[in-house]
Amino acid sequence: MLIQKVQEQAQSNDFLNQLQEEDKYTLIKEVLAPAEYNFIVTPKEIDELIEKMKDVVARGINFAIN
DSSP states (O other), X not given: OHHHHHHHTTOOHHHHHHXXXXXXXXXXXXHXXXXXXXXXXXXXXXXXXXXXXXXXXXXXXXXXXX
């Protein structure tokens, strides 16, 4: 996708070599943002933690209602 973005802008590979670190980050962000490839990496045990929190919240609501 990055190559397509650069080709669309009709710029050569020298363009990428001359970019500063911040500019590279911005270019990659522009390429990925429209395609909605913004992911969040979570630890493996997140599902278990969410299940436990669900139970805590549910019990709290039940306790408050009863």
